[in-house]
Amino acid sequence: MLLLYALHRLLGPRGRRWLIALVTFVAGLFYGLEYFYPAKGNPSANFLTKWIEPVSIMLAVIGFFLVGLGVYSLCHVHGRNVAKRRPGWHNSLAFFVSMIAMLVFALWEHYLHLREPTPAVVPWPKGVYEVLFNGLFAPLQAATFSLLAFYIASAAYRAFRIRSAEAALMMGAAFIVMLGQVPVGMWLTSGIPASGPAAFFRLEKLGEWVMNWLNTPAQRGITFGIAVGALAMSLRVWLSLERGTFFSEQA
Amino acid sequence: MGTLLHANWFMTGLFGGMSAIIVASVLLAQLGRAMFIRRIPGLTGIEEAVGRATEMGKPIFFSPGLDGISIVTLQALAILSHIVRLAAERMTRIIVGICDPTVLPVAEESVRETYDSVGRADAYRPEDVRFISDQQFAYALGSVGLMTREQTATCFYFGSFFAEALILTENGRALGALQVAGCPEPTQIPFFIATCDYVVIGDEYYAASAYLTREPTLTGSLVGQDIVKAVLLALMLAGIVLVSVLGPAAHLGQNFLVDLLAQGR
Amino acid sequence: MEQRPPSDLWERLQQVPRHYIYLLLSGVIVWQLLAPIRLPILPSPPTRGVYDAIRAVPAGKLIVISTDWDASTQAETGPQTRAVLEACFQAGKPFALMNLASPMGAKLGNDIAVEVGKEYHAEYGMVWCNWGYKAGFTNVLLAMARNIPKTMGQDFYGKPVAALHMMQKVRTIRDVGLVIEITGLANMTEAWVGLIQGPYRIPFAAAYTAVMAPGYYQFLDSGQLEGMLVGAKGAAEMESLVNRPGAGTAIMSAQSWAHVLIIALIIFGNLGFVLTRAREKGRER
Numbered sequence: 001m002l003l004l005y006a007l008h009r010l011l012g013p014r015g016r017r018w019l020i021a022l023v024t025f026v027a028g029l030f031y032g033l034e035y036f037y038p039a040k041g042n043p044s045a046n047f048l049t050k051w052i053e054p055v056s057i058m059l060a061v062i063g064f065f066l067v068g069l070g071v072y073s074l075c076h077v078h079g080r081n082v083a084k085r086r087p088g089w090h091n092s093l094a095f096f097v098s099m100i101a102m103l104v105f106a107l108w109e110h111y112l113h114l115r116e117p118t119p120a121v122v123p124w125p126k127g128v129y130e131v132l133f134n135g136l137f138a139p140l141q142a143a144t145f146s147l148l149a150f151y152i153a154s155a156a157y158r159a160f161r162i163r164s165a166e167a168a169l170m171m172g173a174a175f176i177v178m179l180g181q182v183p184v185g186m187w188l189t190s191g192i193p194a195s196g197p198a199a200f201f202r203l204e205k206l207g208e209w210v211m212n213w214l215n216t217p218a219q220r221g222i223t224f225g226i227a228v229g230a231l232a233m234s235l236r237v238w239l240s241l242e243r244g245t246f247f248s249e250q251a
Numbered sequence: 252m253g254t255l256l257h258a259n260w261f262m263t264g265l266f267g268g269m270s271a272i273i274v275a276s277v278l279l280a281q282l283g284r285a286m287f288i289r290r291i292p293g294l295t296g297i298e299e300a301v302g303r304a305t306e307m308g309k310p311i312f313f314s315p316g317l318d319g320i321s322i323v324t325l326q327a328l329a330i331l332s333h334i335v336r337l338a339a340e341r342m343t344r345i346i347v348g349i350c351d352p353t354v355l356p357v358a359e360e361s362v363r364e365t366y367d368s369v370g371r372a373d374a375y376r377p378e379d380v381r382f383i384s385d386q387q388f389a390y391a392l393g394s395v396g397l398m399t400r401e402q403t404a405t406c407f408y409f410g411s412f413f414a415e416a417l418i419l420t421e422n423g424r425a426l427g428a429l430q431v432a433g434c435p436e437p438t439q440i441p442f443f444i445a446t447c448d449y450v451v452i453g454d455e456y457y458a459a460s461a462y463l464t465r466e467p468t469l470t471g472s473l474v475g476q477d478i479v480k481a482v483l484l485a486l487m488l489a490g491i492v493l494v495s496v497l498g499p500a501a502h503l504g505q506n507f508l509v510d511l512l513a514q515g516r
Numbered sequence: 517m518e519q520r521p522p523s524d525l526w527e528r529l530q531q532v533p534r535h536y537i538y539l540l541l542s543g544v545i546v547w548q549l550l551a552p553i554r555l556p557i558l559p560s561p562p563t564r565g566v567y568d569a570i571r572a573v574p575a576g577k578l579i580v581i582s583t584d585w586d587a588s589t590q591a592e593t594g595p596q597t598r599a600v601l602e603a604c605f606q607a608g609k610p611f612a613l614m615n616l617a618s619p620m621g622a623k624l625g626n627d628i629a630v631e632v633g634k635e636y637h638a639e640y641g642m643v644w645c646n647w648g649y650k651a652g653f654t655n656v657l658l659a660m661a662r663n664i665p666k667t668m669g670q671d672f673y674g675k676p677v678a679a680l681h682m683m684q685k686v687r688t689i690r691d692v693g694l695v696i697e698i699t700g701l702a703n704m705t706e707a708w709v710g711l712i713q714g715p716y717r718i719p720f721a722a723a724y725t726a727v728m729a730p731g732y733y734q735f736l737d738s739g740q741l742e743g744m745l746v747g748a749k750g751a752a753e754m755e756s757l758v759n760r761p762g763a764g765t766a767i768m769s770a771q772s773w774a775h776v777l778i779i780a781l782i783i784f785g786n787l788g789f790v791l792t793r794a795r796e797k798g799r800e801r
Contacts, residue, residue: 036266039257046257056655063319063353070352073382088400138587138624144388145414145588149774151421152442153541154534157781159445161789171786175779181726181749183555184772190556208560216733219437222453223734226435228479229457232273232472233322241277241468256715388588413702414588414727425534436702438728 021240028238105129180207273475280471296449300405301337309404310344316410319351327410329460335365350390391415395422408432420446529788552769563753565743577693579611583625589700595764596723599754605636614647622649646672657711661689698723
C-alpha cells in the first residue's frame with residue numbers, strides 16, 4: 001500500500017494513469033481468476049480459493065477506514081453550523097447529542113456482558129439503551145418507512161390515468177394483484193368454487209397467475225439485461241476503457 | 252437446480268465468448284465504425300432539466316443512490332460528471348448528497364475535476380458534495396431537508412435506490428422540482444415512473460454514459476451488449492426446445508444443457 | 517409541477533389535494549385497527565411451501581433463520597419472523613438465528629424469539645440460539661459452509677457458539693436442514709442461493725417485504741426457493757397455518773381496506789379524466 005502510494009506521488013500524470021490501470025487490472029483479475037481457474041474437490045477449490053477470505057477482509061478493512069471519513073464529514077458540517085450559529089443550528093446540536101448518547105449507552109450496554117436473554121435485574125444503562133433503541137430509534141425508522149403508504153396513495157391517484165390501451169391493461173393487472181393480495185379480494189370472489197376450472201377466476205388465483213406467468217418472465221428478462229449491462233461495465237472498468245474523471249478525459 | 256462455486260468449461264467458454272464480443276465491439280467502434288443508438292427519452296430530459304434550474308436561478312440536487320463503490324454507483328458518477336459539466340457551463344449550482352462514505356472522496360474528485368475541465372474551478376464548492384447519512388431513511392429525510400432548504404429546481408436520482416426512493420421523489424414533486432431518475436432496480440421503477448418527469452429503465456441505465464457522451468468505447472460496448480443478449484436468447488430457445496423434447500429438468504441426467512450449467516458435465 | 521385550479525367537478529375529481537388523501541387513508545387504517553372486519557385468510561402455495569419445508573426438516577438437523585431486517589420493515593418482517601418461529605417451535609425443530617447485513621435485526625429478531633420462546637417454555641441454547649450479527653456477508657457464508665462454530669465464534673450474548681448444547685453436533689452446512697432468509701434488503705437471496713443453496717443443495721425458503729417479492733418469484737419457479745412469505749399477507753397466512761393470529765392478521769384488515777380506498781381513488785381520478793376529455797372533444801366538435 002505504502003509502495004503504491006509512494007509511486008503514485010512520484011509518477012507524472014501519464015505514469016499515474018498506467019499505475020491505476022495496472023492495479024485495477026490485477027485486483028479484478030484475482031476474483032475472476034479464482035472463479036474461472038479449474039477447481040477440484042467438494043466443495044471445489046483451486047490455488048486462489050484460500051486467499052478469498054484474507055483479500056475480502058483486507059478490502060473490508062480499507063472500506064471501514066472510510067466510515068470514519070463519513071463521521072468526520074458529518075461532524076465537520078454540523079460543527080460549523082453550531083460554531084457559526086447558522087439558521088437551524090439547533091438541529092446540528094441535536095445531531096451531536098443523539099450521536100454521543102447512542103454511542104455511550106450502546107457501548108456501555110455491550111460491555112455489561114449480560115449473558116442471559118432476560119436477566120432478573122436490568123441495569124440502568126441497559127434501560128436507557130432500550131429507551132433509545134426500542135423507544136426512539138426503531139419507531140422513528142418504522143414511522144419514516146410508513147410514510148411510503150401515504151406517498152404511494154397520492155402518487156398512484158395522481159399518476160395512474162388511462163391514456164392508452166396499455167395503461168388500461170396495466171391498471172387492470174394492478175387492480176387484480178392488489179385485491180388478490182388481501183382478504184377483501186378473496187371475499188369478493190369467495191362464491192366461486194375453490195376447485196375446478198372456474199377457480200382460476202378467484203381473485204387470489206388470478207393474482208398468483210399474474211405474478212407467476214406475467215411478472216416472472218418479465219423480471220427474468222430484466223435481470224438478464226441488467227446482468228449483461230453490468231458485465232459490460234465491469235469489463236470497461238477492469239480494462240480501464242471507461243472514460244470519465246476517474247480515468248481522466250485523455251485516457 | 253444447483254449452482255457452481257467455480258466455473259466449468261461451459262461457463263468459462265460462455266463468459267469468455269460474451270466478453271470477447273463486447274471487447275471486439277469496443278475495438279471496432281474505436282477504429283471508427285459508426286454505431287447507432289436509439290433515442291432514450293429519460294436521458295434527453297437531462298439537458299432540459301439543467302436548463303430549467305438555470306432559468307429559475309435555483310440549484311440542482313443529485314443523488315447517486317445508496318450503494319458504495321459498485322458498478323451501479325460508478326455509472327451514476329459518470330452521469331453526474333456529465334450533469335456537472337452542463338451545470339458548470341451554465342453557472343448553475345449543483346449539490347450532491349452522498350449516502351455511502353466510500354463514495355464521498357470519489358464524488359468530490361469527480362465534481363472538482365469536471366469543474367476544472369470546463370475552466371470553472373472557481374465555481375466548485377466543497378460543501379456542495381456532502382455526506383448526509385449511511386442510514387437509508389436518515390439519508391432520505393436529510394436529502395429532503397436539503398432540497399427543501401435550498402429550493403432545488405431540478406432533482407436527479409441515478410444509482411441504487413430502495414424504499415427511500417418514493418420519499419425523495421414525492422417530496423421533490425411537492426417542491427415543484429423537475430425530476431429525472433435512473434435505477435437498474437426493477438422494484439423502484441414503478442415509484443419513479445409515478446413521481447418523476449423522466450425515467451431511465453433497466454438496461455437504459457447502463458446505456459446512459461454511451462448515449463450522453465457518444466464515446467466510441469461506450470457505444471461499442473452498448474452494441475456488444477445487444478449481441479450478447481441475442482446469444483443468450485438463442486441459448487434460451489435451445490433450452491426451451493430441449494426441455495420440451497427431453498422432459499423437465501427435475502433430475503440431473505435428463506437434460507444435458509442443465510447438466511452443463513449445474514454440474515459441468 | 518404546478519397545476520391550474522380545477523374549474524368543475526370532473527377536474528376536482530382529478531385534483532383532490534393530497535392532504536385529504538392522507539386523512540382518508542389514516543382514517544381507514546385507524547378504523548380497521550380499532551374495529552377490524554375479519555375476513556378469512558387462505559394460505560397461498562408459496563406460504564404453504566415455507567410451512568411444509570419447516571415440518572419436513574429431518575430429525576437431527578438445524579434450521580438457520582437469517583433475520584436481515586431492521587425497524588423500517590418491522591411491520592412486515594416482524595410478524596413474518598414471529599410466525600416462522602411459532603412454526604419452528606410447534607414442529608419441535610431446533611433453530612439458530614443469525615444476521616448478516618443489518619445489526620439491528622439481530623436484536624429485534626432476538627427480542628421476538630425470547631418472547632415467543634417463553635410461550636413455548638423453550639430454553640435458550642437447548643432448542644434455539646442466536647449467533648448474532650456477523651460482519652463479512654459472503655465471507656461468512658463461504659466460511660460457515662465449512663465450519664459453523666468457528667465462523668460464528670460467540671453468540672448474541674457473548675457465549676461461545678460451540679459450547680451451546682444444541683450446537684454439539686453441528687459442524688458444517690450439511691448439518692443444516694433448512695435456511696430461512698427474512699429480509700427487506702436486496703441481494704441477500706442471490707448470495708444464499710449462489711453460495712449455500714446451489715452448491716450444497718440445502719433447502720432454502722425466504723420471507724420478503726411485499727415490494728421486493730415480485731423479483732423473487734423467478735427463484736420460486738426454478739425450485740431454488742421452497743416457499744416464500746410475501747409481506748404482511750405472508751405473515752398472516754403463516755399465522756393461520758400455525759393457528760396463532762397476531763400482528764400480521766391485524767394488519768391485513770387495515771391493508772384490505774387501504775387497497776380498496778386506493779383503487780377507489782384511482783377510479784375517481786380516471787372518471788374525472790375520461791369525462792373531462794369527452795367534454796373537451798365535444799367542445800372541439
